[in-house]
Amino acid sequence: MATLVPNIILNAAILGVIYGFLGLSLTIVYGGMRIANLAHGDIVVAGSFITYALTAKFGYSPIAALPVAFTYLSVLGYGLYRIAGKRLQNSREPELASFLFFYGVSLMISASLLFVFDADARAISFQFRPLSFQFLGLRVPHARLVAAGVALALVPVIFWALYQTIYGKALRGAIMNRDALRIVGIDIDRLSLFAFSISFGLAGMTGVLIALVFPAFSPFSGMDYTILGFVVIVLGGLGSPLGALAGGMVFALTEQLTTLYLGQSTGLIAGFLVLVAVIVVRPAGLMGQVEWRA
Amino acid sequence: MTELSSDNVKAVVAEFCDVSAAYFGDIHVLRNLSLVFRSGTVTGIIGPNGAGKSTVLKTFMGALKPRSGDIRLYGKSLAGVPNHVLALMGVAYVPQNRSLFLGLSVEDNLLLGCWPIRHDRVRTRRILDRTLTEFPMLGAARRNLAGSLSGGQRRFLEIARALLLDPKIILLDEPTAMIAPKFAADVYEKISALAAEGLAVVLVDQNIKPCIEVSNYIYVLELGQKTTEGTADFLQSDDKMREEIGRWLEVSGG
Amino acid sequence: MTELSQATAQNTRKDAYQSASSRLTRSSLLIWNATLAVMFAVAAAIPWASNGLSFWFYLLQWVTLATAVNLVAGLVGYLPFGFVAFFGIGSYAAAVLTQFHGVLAGWSICGAAMAGTVLALLFAPTMRLSGVFFSIVSLSLSIVLKSLVSILPEHVAGGSSGVTITAIKDPSLAYYLMVALCLVSLSIATLIAVTPYGLRLKAIRDDAGAAAMIGIDVTRLRLSVWLLSATIASTCGGIEALYSSVIDPSASFNMLISAKAIIYAALGGLGTVMGPLLGALLMSVVDELIWARFPVANLFILGALISLTVLAMPKGLIGSLLDRHPRFRRWLF
Ligand SMILES: Nc1ncnc2c1ncn2[C@@H]1O[C@H](COP(=O)(O)OP(=O)(O)OP(=O)(O)O)[C@@H](O)[C@H]1O
Numbered sequence A: 001m002a003t004l005v006p007n008i009i010l011n012a013a014i015l016g017v018i019y020g021f022l023g024l025s026l027t028i029v030y031g032g033m034r035i036a037n038l039a040h041g042d043i044v045v046a047g048s049f050i051t052y053a054l055t056a057k058f059g060y061s062p063i064a065a066l067p068v069a070f071t072y073l074s075v076l077g078y079g080l081y082r083i084a085g086k087r088l089q090n091s092r093e094p095e096l097a098s099f100l101f102f103y104g105v106s107l108m109i110s111a112s113l114l115f116v117f118d119a120d121a122r123a124i125s126f127q128f129r130p131l132s133f134q135f136l137g138l139r140v141p142h143a144r145l146v147a148a149g150v151a152l153a154l155v156p157v158i159f160w161a162l163y164q165t166i167y168g169k170a171l172r173g174a175i176m177n178r179d180a181l182r183i184v185g186i187d188i189d190r191l192s193l194f195a196f197s198i199s200f201g202l203a204g205m206t207g208v209l210i211a212l213v214f215p216a217f218s219p220f221s222g223m224d225y226t227i228l229g230f231v232v233i234v235l236g237g238l239g240s241p242l243g244a245l246a247g248g249m250v251f252a253l254t255e256q257l258t259t260l261y262l263g264q265s266t267g268l269i270a271g272f273l274v275l276v277a278v279i280v281v282r283p284a285g286l287m288g289q290v291e292w293r294a
Numbered sequence B: 001m002t003e004l005s006s007d008n009v010k011a012v013v014a015e016f017c018d019v020s021a022a023y024f025g026d027i028h029v030l031r032n033l034s035l036v037f038r039s040g041t042v043t044g045i046i047g048p049n050g051a052g053k054s055t056v057l058k059t060f061m062g063a064l065k066p067r068s069g070d071i072r073l074y075g076k077s078l079a080g081v082p083n084h085v086l087a088l089m090g091v092a093y094v095p096q097n098r099s100l101f102l103g104l105s106v107e108d109n110l111l112l113g114c115w116p117i118r119h120d121r122v123r124t125r126r127i128l129d130r131t132l133t134e135f136p137m138l139g140a141a142r143r144n145l146a147g148s149l150s151g152g153q154r155r156f157l158e159i160a161r162a163l164l165l166d167p168k169i170i171l172l173d174e175p176t177a178m179i180a181p182k183f184a185a186d187v188y189e190k191i192s193a194l195a196a197e198g199l200a201v202v203l204v205d206q207n208i209k210p211c212i213e214v215s216n217y218i219y220v221l222e223l224g225q226k227t228t229e230g231t232a233d234f235l236q237s238d239d240k241m242r243e244e245i246g247r248w249l250e251v252s253g254g
Numbered sequence C: 001m002t003e004l005s006q007a008t009a010q011n012t013r014k015d016a017y018q019s020a021s022s023r024l025t026r027s028s029l030l031i032w033n034a035t036l037a038v039m040f041a042v043a044a045a046i047p048w049a050s051n052g053l054s055f056w057f058y059l060l061q062w063v064t065l066a067t068a069v070n071l072v073a074g075l076v077g078y079l080p081f082g083f084v085a086f087f088g089i090g091s092y093a094a095a096v097l098t099q100f101h102g103v104l105a106g107w108s109i110c111g112a113a114m115a116g117t118v119l120a121l122l123f124a125p126t127m128r129l130s131g132v133f134f135s136i137v138s139l140s141l142s143i144v145l146k147s148l149v150s151i152l153p154e155h156v157a158g159g160s161s162g163v164t165i166t167a168i169k170d171p172s173l174a175y176y177l178m179v180a181l182c183l184v185s186l187s188i189a190t191l192i193a194v195t196p197y198g199l200r201l202k203a204i205r206d207d208a209g210a211a212a213m214i215g216i217d218v219t220r221l222r223l224s225v226w227l228l229s230a231t232i233a234s235t236c237g238g239i240e241a242l243y244s245s246v247i248d249p250s251a252s253f254n255m256l257i258s259a260k261a262i263i264y265a266a267l268g269g270l271g272t273v274m275g276p277l278l279g280a281l282l283m284s285v286v287d288e289l290i291w292a293r294f295p296v297a298n299l300f301i302l303g304a305l306i307s308l309t310v311l312a313m314p315k316g317l318i319g320s321l322l323d324r325h326p327r328f329r330r331w332l333f
């Protein structure tokens, strides 16, 4: 037990970073565009399958899958926004319309993955050497360390883009007050198209990381990740990039520690109960600011 | 337009030609409205609640498409111009409701106001610095979140942002509503100064007295129609008009 | 909300007033009631006429669930992703009462209904939340409930392998119960649409603040719809448990049940009475056809169909039809 707890905490931290990453890509689109992307998890799973194909069929390292997944899936995002984005945003109830639309998209993606890869759960066969690292009495699988490393390297880049560039500021502005964007002369449609493609690309990269961290994925695990993503951003505060990271961390820690002390199936329950508790105490989420939204 | 003899020297910046507009169905909120906005002139638009004053500005900004008639800017029709391009064409708008990004800093709010010229970093920087010194109140709070400003400070931030790119015409929708009297006086002063610099200012206002004082020319709207127009002096000397204005003031509790 | 977006919000508001002002005429209601009567006469005759009872049972189940979810989604404006919690708790209540405690079918259905009401009362505080917050919390609660049920000891709720009901042999009893429940839920929806109660609900959905201002008790009215909707769903779950006689946590608390109910209602037209009925009927048939004809591509086609319908008819079949031809307002509602 003595080394178990630090070990679990370390692992939870790694998971937390990845959950946060998942929330980050979702919050860009949901916060700014009021598009509830119910297919987000399926994009993630598509990223995992791209990793699988590259490692199992072509023998590449999973790292090579990062740019590939990003490119393919951001192109998919671009296409989807071109087809539907404007209509969904202009509809009377963008949230409901996008919820339905992306449920359909989610089914289509699962079906396509099912068609290409069969229904069995897959795991990537690539193995990093050495398999795991040992330090300070803790044991961390190499693959997890790589995944956390990639996420930790990308997060500062995303935050720099969101907080330091004018495009990122415009995107965060969209979360706060969409109508004001038009007044200052921003073409909301192009901004949305851009954000949407990036969000899909990032979701694809999340899929690569998830393939590294979790033993198996199947064409139907998409909905689980969608739920996880929404839980993370609601927990952290809608439209708050920092909140997404905090939400991911809190959820992962609760889940892992409860699993350790109370057993397998209690982890998820505890995670969700923490979400409910946080929302009841602080309806805007950990870092949300309701009063800033128009 | 010959009746405007006193203002004839000032160039027409924008005009509404026989514009009708509706939010839905064929319930027209603006009916055959013709208005002229001139440079160096404060054009006041007054009228009771729901007269369609805000709608005039929203239609100008493209939020509503005219059902008939035409809106012209520098003599050219605005039909088919996407509304985000208007900022680039020299039209600035400060809406009735808040239009700030409350979670961004004062400076970032201004930065986004420079969006159309974002590729020219040097110019953007210069404009920002100029504005922050021109409005010392904003300069002092440049790093604070817009959400932490007072109502009056927010108004000024909105006005400052609207002025960044040297617009030719600025549309102000009740700029002094719900702010402290001290700030309101400053706003009217600023409005006069802008007109003196040659800007066309369109001022929609509920505070009839100061509005008439600051405006050079006034349109009176009721139920989406123009009922009276004329210079401020003319309106104030008109007995029927005074009675009318008195009635609105009672209704709106003023 | 800022000025530019008010245009759309107010449009919706005006729509509500229009539909309210063109009150339904006596004759249109008569036609609707007659249609319902005929449909249910047919439904009641199905067990004699067809061997494939299952298709008809689930058809009625989806009509019921879509109608129930529409009460919350269409009239209050919440999207309850975790709506399945009520269905699941009803299933479990009925199955456990029948199998472990030897309660008669009829009484166990009453138990299912009560379980749903109690659960809805427990979840009522979540109604303070709005938008996606409500949806996600609702979903989370349903997942928590599912996990809780599966870790209960086996002699209490069957554990993760679920419960098999051996006491009831004849599924036609459950079928008739479902026919009755479906009729009841459609009647409730119709009653709500034609009484001032429904008008008040619409006022709340369009602008809760304004509704409170004119003296409508927003909280109480919302709570009543919430309870009503949840009770119908849990009763439905109870009947389904008796019909299928096998239940387990992952099937009874499957998120697809929430999703399907919402989608069917939305495709037909949220906030209307006929919409959920039409949507559920159409989609059940389409579902059946696609699965039979295209065993490989069925999921893909279903997905494409949903996405395309949303793009073409964002307000659902009934809503979009009424938008295009407002004169049908008297007949379709
Ligand atoms: N978004 C909207 N959708 C539908 N009708 C609207 C909308 N906004 C305003 N209206 C209607 O248009 C008419 C004119 O409204 P407008 O806001 O232009 O009036 P106003 O003169 O600015 O009034 P106030 O002094 O209250 O600001 C009113 O009858 C109003 O009900």
Ligand SMILES: [Mg+2]
Binding pocket: B053, B054, B055, B096, B173
């Ligand atoms: Mg106004």
